Amino acid sequence: MDVKPRIGYVHRGIEKALENRTYIQGAFLVERVCGICSNAHQCTFMMATEEAGGIEVSEKANFIRTIVAELERIHSHLLWLGAAGLEIGFETLFMYVWRDREVVMDLLEAISGNRVNYAMNILGGVRRDISPELADKIRKGLDYLEERTNYYKKLCLEESTVRKRTEGVGVLDPVTGVKLGAVGPTIRASGVKFDVRKNDPHLKYDEADFELITWDTCDTFGRVVVRVLETIESIKIIRWCLDHMPKKGDIMPEKLIRRVPEGEAYARFEAQRGELIYYVKSNGTDKPYRVKIRTPTMANILSVAELLKGCYIADLPIALASIDPCFSCEDRITFIDIEKEKTWTWTREELRRYSREFNEKEKRW
Amino acid sequence: MSKKKKEIKSEEKLIEELKAALGPQLEEAYIKRPRRIHLKVKPGAHRKAVEYMRDNWDLWHVSTITGVDLGENIEVIFHLWRFKEPQTAIMVRTYVPKSNPKLETITDILPSSNFYEREVHDLLGVVFEGHPNLERLILPEDWPEGVYPLRKDWQPTQE
Numbered sequence: 001m002d003v004k005p006r007i008g009y010v011h012r013g014i015e016k017a018l019e020n021r022t023y024i025q026g027a028f029l030v031e032r033v034c035g036i037c038s039n040a041h042q043c044t045f046m047m048a049t050e051e052a053g054g055i056e057v058s059e060k061a062n063f064i065r066t067i068v069a070e071l072e073r074i075h076s077h078l079l080w081l082g083a084a085g086l087e088i089g090f091e092t093l094f095m096y097v098w099r100d101r102e103v104v105m106d107l108l109e110a111i112s113g114n115r116v117n118y119a120m121n122i123l124g125g126v127r128r129d130i131s132p133e134l135a136d137k138i139r140k141g142l143d144y145l146e147e148r149t150n151y152y153k154k155l156c157l158e159e160s161t162v163r164k165r166t167e168g169v170g171v172l173d174p175v176t177g178v179k180l181g182a183v184g185p186t187i188r189a190s191g192v193k194f195d196v197r198k199n200d201p202h203l204k205y206d207e208a209d210f211e212l213i214t215w216d217t218c219d220t221f222g223r224v225v226v227r228v229l230e231t232i233e234s235i236k237i238i239r240w241c242l243d244h245m246p247k248k249g250d251i252m253p254e255k256l257i258r259r260v261p262e263g264e265a266y267a268r269f270e271a272q273r274g275e276l277i278y279y280v281k282s283n284g285t286d287k288p289y290r291v292k293i294r295t296p297t298m299a300n301i302l303s304v305a306e307l308l309k310g311c312y313i314a315d316l317p318i319a320l321a322s323i324d325p326c327f328s329c330e331d332r333i334t335f336i337d338i339e340k341e342k343t344w345t346w347t348r349e350e351l352r353r354y355s356r357e358f359n360e361k362e363k364r365w
Numbered sequence: 366m367s368k369k370k371k372e373i374k375s376e377e378k379l380i381e382e383l384k385a386a387l388g389p390q391l392e393e394a395y396i397k398r399p400r401r402i403h404l405k406v407k408p409g410a411h412r413k414a415v416e417y418m419r420d421n422w423d424l425w426h427v428s429t430i431t432g433v434d435l436g437e438n439i440e441v442i443f444h445l446w447r448f449k450e451p452q453t454a455i456m457v458r459t460y461v462p463k464s465n466p467k468l469e470t471i472t473d474i475l476p477s478s479n480f481y482e483r484e485v486h487d488l489l490g491v492v493f494e495g496h497p498n499l500e501r502l503i504l505p506e507d508w509p510e511g512v513y514p515l516r517k518d519w520q521p522t523q524e
Contacts, residue, residue, distance in 0.1 A: 005442065011504065011505070013514065016514055016515060017521075051398075178426065178448070179424055179425050179475050179476055179477065180476060181425070181427055181428075199446075200400055200446075200452065200454065265397075266444060266454065266456060277428050277429050277444065279429075279431045279442070279444070286367045289433075290431075292431040294428065294429035294481075298429075298480065299428075301480060302477060302480060361471075
């Protein structure tokens with residue numbers, strides 16, 4: 001099988017829209033780039049703008065930003081693990097994981113008031129504080145999540161359904177991956193130590209105690225394991241932040257910052273799916289001159305086209321899902337059978353159905 | 366030596382190396398903060414700069430390519446990341462006149478720039494000469510030819 005990617009119809013003109021909006025309006029618009037990594041987008045936009053304009057961020061705000069970023073990573077990785085379970089026909093895993101994910105969603109709601117689009121960041125700080133009582137609640141939630149994630153770790157490493165459907169599927173060798181610019185768990189599952197949190201630390205990641213997770217099987221199985229192990233590391237980072245967070249201190253500047261001095265900056269952030277890039281050029285007014293966004297999925301498209309080559313069509317859903325792609329799910333896939341000179345188009349649902357039937361027939365689980 | 370100075374010492378070494386390799390084609394080079402190197406090269410010299418980094422530093426990762434409309438010129442910034450120690454982000458910027466926005470591609474040197482060049486071509490109209498497949502990437506098929514939404518002279522008709 002050969003693959004030629006087209007990225008579909010989700011262009012919304014957000015970069016242009018940001019040029020016509022103030023930084024404050026923009027902060028809430030960039031959250032809508034992606035519903036799953038909304039905080040990553042907002043936080044990176046703020047980091048880039050703050051660096052461009054030389055705006056100081058308080059110590060406590062950086063701790064809170066780190067906590068929310070890691071809670072978001074837990075929710076995203078668990079969401080992905082459930083969805084991966086669905087793709088391989090392991091619906092029990094899907095039900096279990098999504099039940100447990102509710103715990104982290106509740107924590108995020110307790111911090112920010114929202115389950116998605118947390119609206120936590122503003123220029124120079126964050127909008128909501130974490131009180132000692134809330135910190136205790138988060139610790140309790142983390143204990144439960146840690147116990148469950150350890151169970152999923154055992155399950156993913158030992159359960160034959162997971163292994164049979166993911167081992168050797170969608171192989172991306174590290175040399176090709178690096179050349180094609182793959183990022184995030186996709187490249188870390190090929191054994192490459194590329195994690196912005198370690199390579200180019202932002203927020204509190206230079207001080208927090210955590211491991212850079214890699215796996216060397218280079219396949220979908222590796223991507224499952226990397227995400228599960230990273231969830232455990234995220235729990236460690238949040239615990240560290242809660243323990244070391246200053247008790248007192250402002251979380252945001254006294255006066256709301258509207259105008260940003262002239263400058264430019266380039267911020268990198270390890271979002272759940274990999275390196276997220278914001279480039280901001282400010283011109284002294286309350287609106288940015290130019291904002292450039294590069295999402296991690298964009299960086300991974302070339303690699304996914306590479307790793308799908310030679311796959312079974314029935315393995316397409318899980319191999320494609322293994323990079324945790326972020327596009328509207330209605331995108332279709334056109335197949336061209338060169339031998340029979342036949343062309344047909346499937347939606348994701350039709351593809352998933354075919355995959356299930358094929359795997360059942362061939363007894364591949 | 367102050368702490369900050371010590372931190373950027375390795376970056377200074379990299380800039381010295383680039384100055385020796387590129388000579389007068391390197392118009393500007395400075396360190397904005399630890400792990401952020403900014404370079405400005407003459408149009409056309411970006412290929413030489415990128416090729417030097419790939420061959421000598423084993424640099425493959427293109428984070429993205431940004432196009433900025435500066436009025437007369439369009440600025441094109443290649444955001445690169447150096448994996449090897451000392452790890453650092455390198456911004457190679459160059460510019461093309463808006464009246465004739467042509468720049469040589471770097472896809473043959475760094476394949477990961479493929480989609481980013483297509484994106485800049487789509488939204489700002491910079492033609493990357495020698496690109497293997499400079500098709501439309503982001504804009505819809507029925508978008509008019511020669512209209513580039515990220516240029517400053519284009520404004521959305523209704524908000």
